[in-house]
Amino acid sequence: MHSYILELKCSRCGRKYDANVVQSVCTSCGGTLFSMYDIEKAKNKFAKQDLQKRTPSLWRYREMLPVKIEKNIVTLGEGYTPITRIERIGEKLGLKQLYVKDDGIIPTGTFKTRGMTTAISKVKELGISKVALASAGNAGGAAATYSARAGIECFVFMPKDAPESTKKECYEMGAHVYLVDGLINDAGKFVVNGKQKYGWFELSTLKEPYRVEGKKTMGYEIAEQFDWILPDVIVYPTGGGTGLVGMWKAFNELQELGWLDRENKKPRMVSVQSKGCAPVVKAFKEGKESVEEPFKDAQTIAGGIRVPSPYASEQILKVIRASQGTAVEVDDSEIIQSMQTLGKQEGLNVCPEGAATLAGLGKLIDNGWLEKNERVLLYNTGSGLKYPEVVNLPKLKVFSKEVAYSFEL
């Protein structure tokens, strides 16, 4: 088994780069570099049946991932996360085929793991020893985790109001953690500085070529788990958008490989954002090709989608339009209500970003955008367990042990 990676190619201007040496973004236009594979060759030697005997991890697709030598793979058994049918909620909404892909069931508890297992593996393969990134929390935790596993030094810069759980995660995994009195873009400046001063490799979103390759596996898994017939609609919470862009890349690669059912169209991709930070929704509605200016006063309880100016907005908007998808915004109160609905109705403990997809789905049904018999997949990007601060536990009564046998409801 080996990787069919050929080279890197700028996703914006098309310029090509050597995949065997360290690269960050396109030196001509600043675009994100995508990994290109020799799919013609892969087609003849790599069959979807080969997957059957493999471990249920995202590395089962390693022919289509950028790591060349198996021993460089830095893994904790991540990926191939469950897809759960939610019939009870589906019935209430009048949908016959409603599913949740649950990336809460993965090391570090969020989908950020996907990007970090591939990026850190490639970092190891390229002989890099120090990495750094700016993170709102979860990406930092995943970078720290996979760096620890690889024996690589990791520097994480976080806004000081990042969730406590992710600060602890970084610390426990031995990363160097620095808090910044500002937003994620302010934290990013520390990374730029340190990169120059100390030679760190920057792992921030879409500033290197390999996190998107890990995110791409979301698309491979969805295809395989639905037996190579893609759903009609995928609803995805959009912050940096690497997942959306990555899934689309996967679907294209799968078509080229000839693995998808021939009649099967690619899904319509729906971006969900919070009203408090909806730059993609705004740009989509206005017919813009990119997010031209940062969304003002960005605020939402779903920290993972509080990205006022996504670096890949051009790519995100292209995917939404190419797929005949759409973009919708939801209230924070709808997000909290959807978390509760998914918990109480289906036993799914999702993160606020994941819950946003159910809230967004409501809008799509209300405005008739969806057919009731379509197969719809909601993407949950992380476990609710990482967001204790979002749950307001009411004061619970404490009972004396003396009243055990006289207790009444």
Place this chain on the structure above:
Amino acid sequence: MHSYILELKCSRCGRKYDANVVQSVCTSCGGTLFSMYDIEKAKNKFAKQDLQKRTPSLWRYREMLPVKIEKNIVTLGEGYTPITRIERIGEKLGLKQLYVKDDGIIPTGTFKTRGMTTAISKVKELGISKVALASAGNAGGAAATYSARAGIECFVFMPKDAPESTKKECYEMGAHVYLVDGLINDAGKFVVNGKQKYGWFELSTLKEPYRVEGKKTMGYEIAEQFDWILPDVIVYPTGGGTGLVGMWKAFNELQELGWLDRENKKPRMVSVQSKGCAPVVKAFKEGKESVEEPFKDAQTIAGGIRVPSPYASEQILKVIRASQGTAVEVDDSEIIQSMQTLGKQEGLNVCPEGAATLAGLGKLIDNGWLEKNERVLLYNTGSGLKYPEVVNLPKLKVFSKEVAYSFEL
């Protein structure tokens, strides 16, 4: 596909019970009831090769699980958790083949899920509508989760000092949560009372037959993931001990099925407990057949193994001795250090109970109980993410965004 369950049998006195009606414990002697299968029949119709195409969840072994009708399975895609080799730590300890089975990567974040997916499924199959249990936290969270998924009403009684994360989990999943000013056995009295008054089905540890069947899948998975050659030693954190007893049941069933390599012996089973609550270690050393009196002033940061008087102590001690295993105790400070070692050296974010196994392993090496070339598996029972209170985050310095470009390490 169907279940080969035949009947229930008391694990102590051998009395048999009908598996098609609601049962709790043996009405003669109070022993836990075990599910018995028609293995002779299964042998001819169920082959380990059948597993290859199945979903990576513990329900892949459903012929050997008690649920008869597939639509009664209450699942969130749980199980078939990763086994991760820890070479860096292994090398330091002089062990060539050291692994961690990571049950942190599962819905609810702990191994309690295994028992609850099977028990709640069977509860559904038997037409029960209300369940109750006493729990130190994680079992309550898992019961609440699977009850929500099944549409069953769930009553959880917890000591008031149960972890905040598990209280929130129960609440989010729609369970009725009651706090008790006392220990888990005090909470248990409320369940006994409510059972009589309100007809609840009791799900407390080993008070019903089906949680152990879910825990048993730990053994099936270990066997399959190691290609049907069992490890030499399994180190397991022992509280209630259902997992230990369940794995042993699995290994016996697998032998009967003829699925294990013929030369392969069953593993030596090692119980690890905390010095602050080590009733099994004490009984083992004293040559006792059971824990005769509760361990006094039980106290440890590893709440899951704070069980002063395990209901199944007889079974636990039998398994340890039958397997030529042993029992060791560790300090809480060693547990915390092991958590850090697993995080910083291997990127594994484990719970205190899981970390205890690494601390225990140190003792086994120190006293020469282990051969250096033996294959050893440590069992991590949950994610460290559920135990934020165990991590003492030092006060991190906050940097002004103005100093980004002048920042130095």
